[in-house]
Amino acid sequence: MSYFSVPARWQIPTDAVRHSFTEMARDGIRGCEGIAMWLGRHEGDAAIITHVVRLRGPGIQKAPDRLLISADLVNDLTDVAIENKLTLIGQIHSHSAFCGTDLSEVDRCCGIAVPGYLSAVAPDFALRAGTTIEECGMHVFIPGQRWQRLSPQDVRQRISVVDGVLVPILVAGPDE
Numbered sequence: 001m002s003y004f005s006v007p008a009r010w011q012i013p014t015d016a017v018r019h020s021f022t023e024m025a026r027d028g029i030r031g032c033e034g035i036a037m038w039l040g041r042h043e044g045d046a047a048i049i050t051h052v053v054r055l056r057g058p059g060i061q062k063a064p065d066r067l068l069i070s071a072d073l074v075n076d077l078t079d080v081a082i083e084n085k086l087t088l089i090g091q092i093h094s095h096s097a098f099c100g101t102d103l104s105e106v107d108r109c110c111g112i113a114v115p116g117y118l119s120a121v122a123p124d125f126a127l128r129a130g131t132t133i134e135e136c137g138m139h140v141f142i143p144g145q146r147w148q149r150l151s152p153q154d155v156r157q158r159i160s161v162v163d164g165v166l167v168p169i170l171v172a173g174p175d176e
Contacts, residue, residue: 119147
């Protein structure tokens with residue numbers, strides 16, 4: 001698989017899902033969108049998530065209906081990936097109960113958009129206990145097609161949530 005290929009499948013450890021929902025819920029409790037970034041590696045036709053990254057500091061602004069990440073914080077995230085010999089695989093962010101799990105217009109036009117990038121959207125500000133990846137909107141950036149939402153069948157076939165893998169948490173930006 002080349003660096004800019006679209007993976008045929010993604011592997012997400014249950015631990016990464018748990019860490020990500022805990023991170024997003026910190027902001028959801030305040031009525032704001034939250035986010036966690038996913039780093040990992042490519043193996044064959046699969047993207048394997050191995051680390052969760054928390055974004056910190058003034059480079060991230062969170063509101064009920066948007067997230068803004070500065071170029072400086074994206075640079076910090078890139079440095080974290082390089083230092084750990086990892087690749088940015090994707091991210092998960094939350095929307096309110098009123099916004100659903102589709103990508104917003106801002107998500108579509110202003111987010112990270114590289115081939116094969118996975119953008120997941122968690123419902124209800126990530127506050128509903130027991131929410132699964134299958135309940136999230138799973139979107140992939142496809143060259144020439146822009147963002148494509150995976151159908152429920154595609155999610156079942158292409159996204160594997162695996163138990164028994166511990167996932168480290170990294171921080172980009174000044175830690176609190």
